[in-house]
Amino acid sequence: MTTLAPDPATAARGAVAPGPRGVPLLGNLPQWKSDTAQFLLRAQRDHGEVVRLRLGPYTVHLITAPDAVGRVLKDNSGNYTRGVLYEQFRIAMGDGLLTTDGDYWKAHRRAVQPVFLRKAVTAIGPNVVRATREMLDQWEVRARRGEPVDLVTETLRLTLVTLSRSLFGYDIRPAVPVMKDIVDNVIEVMFKHGSVGEMLPSWLPTRRNRLIARDRRILTRLVTEIREQYAATGQGPLMELIEAATDPVTGARWTDEEIRDEMITIYLAGHETTAVGLLWTLVSLARHPSVGEELDDELARVLGGAEPTPEDVEQRLPYTRQVVDESLRMYPPIWIYPRDAVADDELGGFRIPGGSSVLLSPLVSHRNPRYWDNPEAFDPHRFDPERAGQRPRMTYFPFGAGARMCIGNFMALLELRMITAMIHQRFRLKLVPGDFLRYGDTSVSLRPLTKVLALPEPREPGAAA
Numbered sequence: 001m002t003t004l005a006p007d008p009a010t011a012a013r014g015a016v017a018p019g020p021r022g023v024p025l026l027g028n029l030p031q032w033k034s035d036t037a038q039f040l041l042r043a044q045r046d047h048g049e050v051v052r053l054r055l056g057p058y059t060v061h062l063i064t065a066p067d068a069v070g071r072v073l074k075d076n077s078g079n080y081t082r083g084v085l086y087e088q089f090r091i092a093m094g095d096g097l098l099t100t101d102g103d104y105w106k107a108h109r110r111a112v113q114p115v116f117l118r119k120a121v122t123a124i125g126p127n128v129v130r131a132t133r134e135m136l137d138q139w140e141v142r143a144r145r146g147e148p149v150d151l152v153t154e155t156l157r158l159t160l161v162t163l164s165r166s167l168f169g170y171d172i173r174p175a176v177p178v179m180k181d182i183v184d185n186v187i188e189v190m191f192k193h194g195s196v197g198e199m200l201p202s203w204l205p206t207r208r209n210r211l212i213a214r215d216r217r218i219l220t221r222l223v224t225e226i227r228e229q230y231a232a233t234g235q236g237p238l239m240e241l242i243e244a245a246t247d248p249v250t251g252a253r254w255t256d257e258e259i260r261d262e263m264i265t266i267y268l269a270g271h272e273t274t275a276v277g278l279l280w281t282l283v284s285l286a287r288h289p290s291v292g293e294e295l296d297d298e299l300a301r302v303l304g305g306a307e308p309t310p311e312d313v314e315q316r317l318p319y320t321r322q323v324v325d326e327s328l329r330m331y332p333p334i335w336i337y338p339r340d341a342v343a344d345d346e347l348g349g350f351r352i353p354g355g356s357s358v359l360l361s362p363l364v365s366h367r368n369p370r371y372w373d374n375p376e377a378f379d380p381h382r383f384d385p386e387r388a389g390q391r392p393r394m395t396y397f398p399f400g401a402g403a404r405m406c407i408g409n410f411m412a413l414l415e416l417r418m419i420t421a422m423i424h425q426r427f428r429l430k431l432v433p434g435d436f437l438r439y440g441d442t443s444v445s446l447r448p449l450t451k452v453l454a455l456p457e458p459r460e461p462g463a464a465a
Protein backbone atom coordinates (compact mmCIF):
# COMPACT_ATOMS: atom_id res chain seq x y z
CA MET A 1 0.00 0.00 0.00
CA THR A 2 1.26 3.50 -0.77
CA THR A 3 1.72 5.85 2.13
CA LEU A 4 1.99 9.49 1.23
CA ALA A 5 3.86 12.03 3.32
CA PRO A 6 1.37 13.80 5.58
CA ASP A 7 0.13 17.12 4.23
CA PRO A 8 0.87 19.71 6.99
CA ALA A 9 -2.54 21.24 6.43
CA THR A 10 -4.29 17.98 7.27
CA ALA A 11 -1.68 16.35 9.52
CA ALA A 12 -3.26 14.55 12.44
CA ARG A 13 -4.10 16.53 15.42
CA GLY A 14 -6.22 15.19 18.20
CA ALA A 15 -5.70 12.76 21.01
CA VAL A 16 -4.88 9.10 20.84
CA ALA A 17 -8.21 7.26 20.90
CA PRO A 18 -9.12 5.08 23.90
CA GLY A 19 -9.45 1.33 23.60
CA PRO A 20 -9.66 -1.97 25.44
CA ARG A 21 -6.61 -3.41 27.17
CA GLY A 22 -4.90 -6.22 25.33
CA VAL A 23 -2.26 -8.83 26.08
CA PRO A 24 1.47 -8.50 25.27
CA LEU A 25 2.30 -8.96 21.57
CA LEU A 26 -1.18 -10.09 20.47
CA GLY A 27 -2.97 -7.01 21.79
CA ASN A 28 -6.75 -7.45 21.39
CA LEU A 29 -6.46 -10.34 18.94
CA PRO A 30 -7.70 -13.04 21.40
CA GLN A 31 -10.88 -11.03 22.20
CA TRP A 32 -11.35 -10.28 18.49
CA LYS A 33 -11.07 -13.96 17.56
CA SER A 34 -13.31 -15.33 20.30
CA ASP A 35 -16.46 -13.40 19.24
CA THR A 36 -15.74 -10.49 16.94
CA ALA A 37 -19.20 -8.91 16.84
CA GLN A 38 -19.73 -8.99 20.62
CA PHE A 39 -16.20 -7.73 21.24
CA LEU A 40 -16.75 -4.72 18.96
CA LEU A 41 -20.16 -3.95 20.50
CA ARG A 42 -18.53 -3.97 23.95
CA ALA A 43 -15.72 -1.77 22.65
CA GLN A 44 -18.24 0.85 21.50
CA ARG A 45 -20.16 0.64 24.79
CA ASP A 46 -17.06 0.97 26.96
CA HIS A 47 -14.83 3.29 24.92
CA GLY A 48 -17.05 5.33 22.62
CA GLU A 49 -17.36 5.93 18.90
CA VAL A 50 -13.69 6.00 17.93
CA VAL A 51 -11.92 3.04 19.52
CA ARG A 52 -8.29 2.07 19.17
CA LEU A 53 -7.63 -1.67 18.82
CA ARG A 54 -4.38 -3.56 18.55
CA LEU A 55 -4.61 -6.68 16.40
CA GLY A 56 -1.16 -8.26 16.61
CA PRO A 57 1.19 -5.84 14.88
CA TYR A 58 -1.65 -3.71 13.46
CA THR A 59 -3.33 -0.72 15.09
CA VAL A 60 -6.83 -0.20 13.75
CA HIS A 61 -9.62 2.16 14.76
CA LEU A 62 -13.27 1.15 14.95
CA ILE A 63 -15.24 4.17 13.76
CA THR A 64 -18.95 4.50 14.59
CA ALA A 65 -19.36 8.25 15.25
CA PRO A 66 -21.81 9.26 12.47
CA ASP A 67 -19.81 12.31 11.35
CA ALA A 68 -16.60 10.32 11.30
CA VAL A 69 -18.20 7.52 9.24
CA GLY A 70 -19.41 10.22 6.82
CA ARG A 71 -15.92 11.68 6.64
CA VAL A 72 -14.37 8.31 5.74
CA LEU A 73 -16.98 7.30 3.17
CA LYS A 74 -17.86 10.69 1.70
CA ASP A 75 -16.33 13.99 2.82
CA ASN A 76 -12.70 12.87 2.89
CA SER A 77 -13.05 9.61 0.97
CA GLY A 78 -10.05 10.48 -1.21
CA ASN A 79 -7.85 9.80 1.82
CA TYR A 80 -9.16 6.26 2.31
CA THR A 81 -8.34 3.31 0.05
CA ARG A 82 -9.82 -0.18 0.08
CA GLY A 83 -7.02 -1.70 2.17
CA VAL A 84 -5.85 -5.13 3.23
CA LEU A 85 -9.13 -7.05 3.32
CA TYR A 86 -9.88 -6.09 -0.25
CA GLU A 87 -6.57 -7.63 -1.27
CA GLN A 88 -8.11 -10.88 -0.07
CA PHE A 89 -11.19 -10.32 -2.24
CA ARG A 90 -8.89 -9.94 -5.22
CA ILE A 91 -7.84 -13.58 -4.87
CA ALA A 92 -11.31 -14.71 -5.88
CA MET A 93 -12.70 -11.79 -7.84
CA GLY A 94 -9.64 -10.41 -9.57
CA ASP A 95 -9.78 -6.75 -10.64
CA GLY A 96 -13.48 -5.90 -10.48
CA LEU A 97 -15.62 -3.11 -9.07
CA LEU A 98 -15.18 -4.25 -5.52
CA THR A 99 -11.39 -4.40 -5.53
CA THR A 100 -10.18 -1.54 -7.72
CA ASP A 101 -9.77 2.20 -7.13
CA GLY A 102 -9.21 5.35 -9.21
CA ASP A 103 -9.92 5.82 -12.93
CA TYR A 104 -10.13 2.11 -13.68
CA TRP A 105 -12.89 1.66 -11.06
CA LYS A 106 -14.69 4.83 -12.21
CA ALA A 107 -14.83 3.76 -15.86
CA HIS A 108 -16.09 0.29 -14.94
CA ARG A 109 -18.72 1.63 -12.55
CA ARG A 110 -19.97 4.03 -15.19
CA ALA A 111 -20.17 1.29 -17.82
CA VAL A 112 -22.40 -1.07 -15.82
CA GLN A 113 -24.38 1.47 -13.75
CA PRO A 114 -27.40 1.80 -16.13
CA VAL A 115 -28.87 -1.63 -15.28
CA PHE A 116 -28.66 -0.90 -11.56
CA LEU A 117 -30.53 2.40 -11.51
CA ARG A 118 -33.72 2.54 -9.44
CA LYS A 119 -36.00 2.70 -12.49
CA ALA A 120 -34.10 0.04 -14.43
CA VAL A 121 -34.20 -2.60 -11.70
CA THR A 122 -37.98 -2.78 -11.75
CA ALA A 123 -37.48 -4.87 -14.90
CA ILE A 124 -36.34 -7.77 -12.72
CA GLY A 125 -39.79 -8.00 -11.05
CA PRO A 126 -41.07 -10.92 -13.18
CA ASN A 127 -37.86 -12.89 -12.53
CA VAL A 128 -38.19 -12.37 -8.78
CA VAL A 129 -41.79 -13.60 -8.87
CA ARG A 130 -40.95 -16.60 -11.05
CA ALA A 131 -37.98 -17.81 -8.99
CA THR A 132 -39.82 -17.28 -5.69
CA ARG A 133 -42.86 -19.15 -6.97
CA GLU A 134 -40.62 -22.06 -8.02
CA MET A 135 -39.12 -22.16 -4.53
CA LEU A 136 -42.46 -21.94 -2.75
CA ASP A 137 -43.95 -24.73 -4.87
CA GLN A 138 -41.11 -26.93 -3.63
CA TRP A 139 -41.79 -25.79 -0.06
CA GLU A 140 -45.36 -26.99 -0.42
CA VAL A 141 -44.10 -30.49 -1.21
CA ARG A 142 -41.79 -30.34 1.81
CA ALA A 143 -44.62 -29.06 4.00
CA ARG A 144 -46.80 -32.02 3.00
CA ARG A 145 -44.07 -34.36 4.15
CA GLY A 146 -43.44 -32.39 7.36
CA GLU A 147 -39.83 -31.77 6.23
CA PRO A 148 -37.94 -28.61 7.22
CA VAL A 149 -36.11 -26.42 4.69
CA ASP A 150 -32.53 -25.27 5.12
CA LEU A 151 -32.86 -21.49 4.90
CA VAL A 152 -29.21 -20.78 4.04
CA THR A 153 -29.31 -23.13 1.04
CA GLU A 154 -32.76 -21.98 -0.08
CA THR A 155 -32.05 -18.25 0.08
CA LEU A 156 -28.68 -18.63 -1.67
CA ARG A 157 -30.29 -20.59 -4.48
CA LEU A 158 -33.17 -18.13 -4.88
CA THR A 159 -31.02 -15.02 -5.07
CA LEU A 160 -28.47 -16.68 -7.37
CA VAL A 161 -31.11 -17.88 -9.82
CA THR A 162 -32.80 -14.45 -9.80
CA LEU A 163 -29.56 -12.52 -10.31
CA SER A 164 -28.36 -14.81 -13.08
CA ARG A 165 -31.59 -14.67 -15.08
CA SER A 166 -32.10 -10.95 -14.51
CA LEU A 167 -28.63 -9.63 -15.31
CA PHE A 168 -26.99 -12.36 -17.38
CA GLY A 169 -30.00 -13.99 -19.07
CA TYR A 170 -28.55 -17.31 -17.95
CA ASP A 171 -30.22 -20.29 -16.28
CA ILE A 172 -27.76 -21.20 -13.55
CA ARG A 173 -29.91 -23.80 -11.81
CA PRO A 174 -27.75 -26.83 -12.71
CA ALA A 175 -24.69 -25.07 -11.24
CA VAL A 176 -26.29 -23.97 -7.95
CA PRO A 177 -24.56 -26.60 -5.73
CA VAL A 178 -21.16 -25.84 -7.31
CA MET A 179 -21.65 -22.12 -6.76
CA LYS A 180 -22.56 -22.70 -3.09
CA ASP A 181 -19.34 -24.65 -2.67
CA ILE A 182 -17.36 -21.86 -4.30
CA VAL A 183 -18.89 -19.16 -2.11
CA ASP A 184 -18.12 -21.26 0.99
CA ASN A 185 -14.52 -21.70 -0.19
CA VAL A 186 -14.11 -18.04 -1.04
CA ILE A 187 -15.25 -17.04 2.44
CA GLU A 188 -12.97 -19.60 4.05
CA VAL A 189 -9.96 -18.76 1.91
CA MET A 190 -10.33 -15.01 2.23
CA PHE A 191 -10.82 -14.83 5.92
CA LYS A 192 -8.34 -17.33 7.22
CA HIS A 193 -6.15 -14.29 6.96
CA GLY A 194 -2.71 -14.59 8.45
CA SER A 195 -2.55 -18.39 8.33
CA VAL A 196 0.66 -20.12 7.32
CA GLY A 197 -0.96 -21.35 4.07
CA GLU A 198 -1.59 -17.81 3.00
CA MET A 199 2.04 -16.82 3.35
CA LEU A 200 3.31 -19.56 1.05
CA PRO A 201 3.73 -18.69 -2.63
CA SER A 202 0.63 -19.25 -4.75
CA TRP A 203 2.30 -21.83 -7.01
CA LEU A 204 2.86 -24.23 -4.10
CA PRO A 205 0.12 -26.89 -4.12
CA THR A 206 -1.28 -26.13 -0.64
CA ARG A 207 -4.95 -26.96 -0.01
CA ARG A 208 -5.73 -23.25 -0.02
CA ASN A 209 -4.02 -22.57 -3.32
CA ARG A 210 -5.57 -25.65 -4.93
CA LEU A 211 -9.02 -24.46 -3.87
CA ILE A 212 -8.46 -20.95 -5.20
CA ALA A 213 -7.13 -22.25 -8.52
CA ARG A 214 -9.99 -24.74 -8.89
CA ASP A 215 -12.68 -22.15 -8.13
CA ARG A 216 -11.17 -19.62 -10.53
CA ARG A 217 -11.17 -22.32 -13.24
CA ILE A 218 -14.83 -23.17 -12.63
CA LEU A 219 -15.86 -19.51 -12.58
CA THR A 220 -13.89 -18.83 -15.77
CA ARG A 221 -15.67 -21.73 -17.53
CA LEU A 222 -19.03 -20.41 -16.34
CA VAL A 223 -18.26 -16.92 -17.60
CA THR A 224 -17.13 -18.27 -20.99
CA GLU A 225 -20.34 -20.24 -21.35
CA ILE A 226 -22.46 -17.19 -20.50
CA ARG A 227 -20.58 -15.09 -23.03
CA GLU A 228 -21.07 -17.74 -25.73
CA GLN A 229 -24.75 -17.92 -24.93
CA TYR A 230 -25.00 -14.12 -25.10
CA ALA A 231 -23.27 -14.10 -28.49
CA ALA A 232 -25.88 -16.56 -29.75
CA THR A 233 -29.03 -15.11 -28.16
CA GLY A 234 -28.36 -11.47 -27.21
CA GLN A 235 -30.09 -12.15 -23.85
CA GLY A 236 -28.94 -10.46 -20.64
CA PRO A 237 -29.09 -6.70 -19.99
CA LEU A 238 -25.81 -6.57 -18.07
CA MET A 239 -24.05 -8.64 -20.75
CA GLU A 240 -25.12 -6.09 -23.33
CA LEU A 241 -23.35 -3.32 -21.39
CA ILE A 242 -20.27 -5.39 -20.57
CA GLU A 243 -19.71 -6.65 -24.11
CA ALA A 244 -20.04 -3.11 -25.50
CA ALA A 245 -17.91 -1.39 -22.81
CA THR A 246 -14.80 0.47 -23.90
CA ASP A 247 -11.81 2.08 -22.20
CA PRO A 248 -12.51 5.85 -21.99
CA VAL A 249 -8.90 6.73 -22.91
CA THR A 250 -7.96 4.21 -25.61
CA GLY A 251 -11.47 3.43 -26.85
CA ALA A 252 -10.54 -0.27 -26.85
CA ARG A 253 -13.08 -2.90 -25.87
CA TRP A 254 -12.64 -4.43 -22.42
CA THR A 255 -10.23 -7.37 -22.45
CA ASP A 256 -11.44 -10.92 -21.76
CA GLU A 257 -9.86 -10.67 -18.31
CA GLU A 258 -11.64 -7.41 -17.50
CA ILE A 259 -14.96 -8.92 -18.55
CA ARG A 260 -14.31 -12.12 -16.60
CA ASP A 261 -13.42 -10.32 -13.36
CA GLU A 262 -16.41 -7.98 -13.52
CA MET A 263 -18.81 -10.86 -14.16
CA ILE A 264 -17.36 -12.88 -11.29
CA THR A 265 -17.55 -9.83 -9.00
CA ILE A 266 -21.22 -9.22 -9.72
CA TYR A 267 -22.08 -12.90 -9.26
CA LEU A 268 -20.25 -13.18 -5.94
CA ALA A 269 -21.03 -9.74 -4.50
CA GLY A 270 -24.66 -9.80 -5.61
CA HIS A 271 -26.23 -13.02 -4.41
CA GLU A 272 -24.72 -14.04 -1.08
CA THR A 273 -25.37 -10.63 0.48
CA THR A 274 -29.00 -10.59 -0.61
CA ALA A 275 -29.45 -14.18 0.58
CA VAL A 276 -28.09 -13.32 4.03
CA GLY A 277 -30.39 -10.27 4.20
CA LEU A 278 -33.39 -12.43 3.30
CA LEU A 279 -32.45 -15.12 5.77
CA TRP A 280 -32.35 -12.72 8.72
CA THR A 281 -35.62 -11.10 7.64
CA LEU A 282 -37.29 -14.52 7.68
CA VAL A 283 -35.69 -15.51 10.98
CA SER A 284 -36.76 -12.20 12.56
CA LEU A 285 -40.34 -12.60 11.35
CA ALA A 286 -40.47 -16.14 12.71
CA ARG A 287 -39.18 -14.96 16.09
CA HIS A 288 -41.56 -12.01 16.36
CA PRO A 289 -45.11 -13.22 15.63
CA SER A 290 -46.68 -9.80 16.29
CA VAL A 291 -44.52 -8.28 13.53
CA GLY A 292 -45.59 -11.14 11.24
CA GLU A 293 -49.24 -10.41 11.98
CA GLU A 294 -48.88 -6.72 11.19
CA LEU A 295 -47.16 -7.67 7.94
CA ASP A 296 -49.95 -10.13 7.09
CA ASP A 297 -52.56 -7.41 7.65
CA GLU A 298 -50.81 -5.05 5.26
CA LEU A 299 -50.35 -7.73 2.60
CA ALA A 300 -53.98 -8.85 2.82
CA ARG A 301 -55.30 -5.27 2.78
CA VAL A 302 -53.16 -4.04 -0.13
CA LEU A 303 -52.66 -7.12 -2.28
CA GLY A 304 -55.61 -9.28 -1.29
CA GLY A 305 -53.78 -12.45 -2.36
CA ALA A 306 -52.29 -11.12 -5.63
CA GLU A 307 -48.53 -11.43 -6.12
CA PRO A 308 -46.66 -8.15 -5.46
CA THR A 309 -45.26 -6.00 -8.27
CA PRO A 310 -42.25 -3.66 -7.97
CA GLU A 311 -44.70 -0.72 -7.86
CA ASP A 312 -46.57 -2.33 -4.94
CA VAL A 313 -43.46 -2.69 -2.81
CA GLU A 314 -42.19 0.75 -3.76
CA GLN A 315 -45.40 2.63 -3.09
CA ARG A 316 -48.08 0.65 -1.34
CA LEU A 317 -46.39 -1.59 1.22
CA PRO A 318 -44.64 0.71 3.74
CA TYR A 319 -44.65 -1.79 6.59
CA THR A 320 -43.11 -4.51 4.39
CA ARG A 321 -40.33 -2.07 3.56
CA GLN A 322 -39.83 -1.24 7.22
CA VAL A 323 -39.56 -4.93 8.14
CA VAL A 324 -36.73 -5.28 5.63
CA ASP A 325 -35.10 -2.02 6.80
CA GLU A 326 -35.17 -3.17 10.41
CA SER A 327 -33.70 -6.53 9.49
CA LEU A 328 -30.84 -4.79 7.65
CA ARG A 329 -30.33 -2.64 10.75
CA MET A 330 -29.98 -5.52 13.17
CA TYR A 331 -28.34 -7.95 10.78
CA PRO A 332 -26.52 -6.00 8.04
CA PRO A 333 -25.17 -8.70 5.67
CA ILE A 334 -21.89 -6.80 5.15
CA TRP A 335 -21.38 -6.08 8.80
CA ILE A 336 -17.80 -4.85 8.85
CA TYR A 337 -15.34 -3.48 6.29
CA PRO A 338 -12.07 -1.59 6.30
CA ARG A 339 -10.38 1.37 4.73
CA ASP A 340 -6.70 2.35 4.91
CA ALA A 341 -5.86 6.01 5.64
CA VAL A 342 -3.37 7.37 3.09
CA ALA A 343 -2.35 10.48 5.04
CA ASP A 344 -2.92 11.41 8.69
CA ASP A 345 -6.46 12.42 9.55
CA GLU A 346 -8.57 13.30 12.55
CA LEU A 347 -11.84 11.45 13.22
CA GLY A 348 -14.21 12.39 16.03
CA GLY A 349 -11.41 14.42 17.61
CA PHE A 350 -8.95 11.52 17.58
CA ARG A 351 -5.76 10.99 15.67
CA ILE A 352 -5.71 8.54 12.74
CA PRO A 353 -2.14 8.01 11.51
CA GLY A 354 -1.55 7.77 7.75
CA GLY A 355 -0.91 4.14 6.76
CA SER A 356 -3.19 2.73 9.48
CA SER A 357 -6.55 1.02 8.96
CA VAL A 358 -10.02 2.01 10.08
CA LEU A 359 -12.95 -0.36 10.46
CA LEU A 360 -16.51 0.61 9.68
CA SER A 361 -19.18 -1.66 11.08
CA PRO A 362 -22.82 -1.16 10.12
CA LEU A 363 -23.70 -3.75 12.78
CA VAL A 364 -22.04 -1.83 15.60
CA SER A 365 -23.24 1.60 14.34
CA HIS A 366 -26.78 0.27 13.91
CA ARG A 367 -26.82 -0.80 17.57
CA ASN A 368 -25.43 2.40 19.04
CA PRO A 369 -27.78 3.15 21.98
CA ARG A 370 -27.18 6.85 21.53
CA TYR A 371 -29.24 6.83 18.33
CA TRP A 372 -31.31 3.66 18.66
CA ASP A 373 -33.61 3.08 21.65
CA ASN A 374 -33.38 -0.45 22.94
CA PRO A 375 -31.16 -1.43 19.98
CA GLU A 376 -31.39 -5.19 20.57
CA ALA A 377 -35.17 -5.17 20.00
CA PHE A 378 -36.60 -5.93 16.55
CA ASP A 379 -39.03 -3.08 15.87
CA PRO A 380 -39.89 -2.04 12.29
CA HIS A 381 -41.68 1.05 13.62
CA ARG A 382 -38.29 2.68 14.19
CA PHE A 383 -38.50 3.35 10.46
CA ASP A 384 -41.83 5.20 10.65
CA PRO A 385 -41.05 8.35 8.64
CA GLU A 386 -41.31 10.75 11.58
CA ARG A 387 -38.92 8.70 13.71
CA ALA A 388 -36.47 7.94 10.90
CA GLY A 389 -36.27 11.67 10.05
CA GLN A 390 -34.95 12.47 13.53
CA ARG A 391 -31.80 10.35 13.30
CA PRO A 392 -28.55 11.93 12.11
CA ARG A 393 -27.15 10.80 8.75
CA MET A 394 -24.72 7.87 8.81
CA THR A 395 -26.38 6.18 11.74
CA TYR A 396 -27.80 3.68 9.22
CA PHE A 397 -25.78 2.54 6.20
CA PRO A 398 -26.32 -1.15 5.31
CA PHE A 399 -25.20 -0.44 1.72
CA GLY A 400 -22.30 1.89 2.52
CA ALA A 401 -22.31 5.50 1.32
CA GLY A 402 -20.69 7.93 -1.09
CA ALA A 403 -19.22 7.03 -4.46
CA ARG A 404 -18.51 3.44 -3.39
CA MET A 405 -22.02 2.79 -2.17
CA CYS A 406 -23.33 -0.64 -3.18
CA ILE A 407 -24.21 -0.59 -6.86
CA GLY A 408 -26.83 -3.31 -6.29
CA ASN A 409 -28.75 -1.60 -3.48
CA PHE A 410 -31.99 -0.94 -5.40
CA MET A 411 -31.94 -4.44 -6.80
CA ALA A 412 -31.33 -6.00 -3.38
CA LEU A 413 -34.10 -3.99 -1.71
CA LEU A 414 -36.58 -4.83 -4.45
CA GLU A 415 -35.80 -8.52 -4.12
CA LEU A 416 -35.94 -8.52 -0.34
CA ARG A 417 -39.29 -6.73 -0.22
CA MET A 418 -40.97 -8.76 -2.96
CA ILE A 419 -39.70 -12.13 -1.74
CA THR A 420 -40.57 -11.43 1.90
CA ALA A 421 -44.10 -10.48 0.85
CA MET A 422 -44.51 -13.57 -1.35
CA ILE A 423 -43.24 -15.98 1.30
CA HIS A 424 -45.49 -14.48 3.96
CA GLN A 425 -48.51 -14.62 1.73
CA ARG A 426 -48.15 -18.39 1.41
CA PHE A 427 -46.29 -19.63 4.48
CA ARG A 428 -45.53 -19.03 8.09
CA LEU A 429 -42.10 -20.31 9.10
CA LYS A 430 -41.53 -22.23 12.29
CA LEU A 431 -37.88 -22.37 13.26
CA VAL A 432 -36.46 -25.71 14.31
CA PRO A 433 -34.70 -25.01 17.64
CA GLY A 434 -30.96 -24.63 17.17
CA ASP A 435 -27.95 -22.47 17.69
CA PHE A 436 -28.70 -20.28 14.67
CA LEU A 437 -28.44 -16.94 16.41
CA ARG A 438 -24.65 -17.25 16.47
CA TYR A 439 -23.09 -14.96 13.87
CA GLY A 440 -20.38 -12.42 13.41
CA ASP A 441 -17.15 -14.38 13.44
CA THR A 442 -14.23 -12.85 11.59
CA SER A 443 -15.87 -13.14 8.17
CA VAL A 444 -17.32 -10.20 6.37
CA SER A 445 -20.77 -11.59 5.68
CA LEU A 446 -23.17 -12.11 8.55
CA ARG A 447 -23.99 -15.72 7.75
CA PRO A 448 -25.18 -17.73 10.74
CA LEU A 449 -22.44 -20.07 11.86
CA THR A 450 -24.77 -23.08 11.75
CA LYS A 451 -27.63 -24.38 9.62
CA VAL A 452 -30.99 -22.65 10.06
CA LEU A 453 -33.85 -25.10 9.61
CA ALA A 454 -37.47 -24.03 9.37
CA LEU A 455 -40.77 -25.81 8.84
CA PRO A 456 -42.89 -24.00 6.25
CA GLU A 457 -46.51 -24.06 7.37
CA PRO A 458 -48.99 -23.23 4.61
CA ARG A 459 -51.15 -20.22 5.46
CA GLU A 460 -54.48 -21.60 4.38
CA PRO A 461 -55.50 -24.85 6.03
CA GLY A 462 -55.42 -27.50 3.37
CA ALA A 463 -53.25 -25.48 0.95
CA ALA A 464 -50.54 -28.11 1.17
CA ALA A 465 -52.92 -31.07 1.16
Ligand code: HEM
Binds near residue numbers: 273408
Ligand atom coordinates in the same frame (compact mmCIF):
# COMPACT_ATOMS: atom_id res chain seq x y z
C1 HEM B 1 -28.67 -6.91 0.94
C2 HEM B 1 -27.82 -7.01 -0.06
C3 HEM B 1 -26.54 -6.24 -0.17
C4 HEM B 1 -25.80 -5.61 0.81
C5 HEM B 1 -26.10 -5.50 2.30
C6 HEM B 1 -24.65 -5.02 0.15
C7 HEM B 1 -23.69 -4.26 0.81
C8 HEM B 1 -22.66 -3.60 0.17
C9 HEM B 1 -21.76 -2.67 0.81
C10 HEM B 1 -21.79 -2.28 2.30
C11 HEM B 1 -20.91 -2.22 -0.13
C12 HEM B 1 -19.82 -1.15 0.06
C13 HEM B 1 -18.53 -1.74 0.52
C14 HEM B 1 -17.47 -0.67 0.75
O1 HEM B 1 -17.75 0.52 0.66
O2 HEM B 1 -16.33 -1.07 1.04
C15 HEM B 1 -21.23 -2.88 -1.37
C16 HEM B 1 -20.57 -2.71 -2.57
C17 HEM B 1 -20.87 -3.42 -3.72
N1 HEM B 1 -21.96 -4.25 -3.94
FE1 HEM B 1 -23.38 -4.69 -2.60
N2 HEM B 1 -24.70 -5.32 -1.18
C18 HEM B 1 -25.84 -6.03 -1.43
C19 HEM B 1 -26.31 -6.48 -2.66
C20 HEM B 1 -25.64 -6.34 -3.85
C21 HEM B 1 -26.13 -6.74 -5.15
C22 HEM B 1 -27.52 -7.31 -5.42
C23 HEM B 1 -25.13 -6.50 -6.07
C24 HEM B 1 -25.09 -6.72 -7.55
C25 HEM B 1 -25.96 -7.40 -8.23
C26 HEM B 1 -24.02 -5.91 -5.32
C27 HEM B 1 -22.81 -5.53 -5.87
C28 HEM B 1 -21.89 -4.73 -5.22
C29 HEM B 1 -20.70 -4.20 -5.88
C30 HEM B 1 -20.26 -4.51 -7.30
C31 HEM B 1 -20.06 -3.36 -4.94
C32 HEM B 1 -18.81 -2.52 -5.16
C33 HEM B 1 -19.27 -1.18 -5.66
C34 HEM B 1 -18.16 -0.20 -5.93
O3 HEM B 1 -17.21 -0.11 -5.16
O4 HEM B 1 -18.29 0.53 -6.93
N3 HEM B 1 -24.37 -5.82 -3.99
N4 HEM B 1 -22.32 -3.72 -1.16
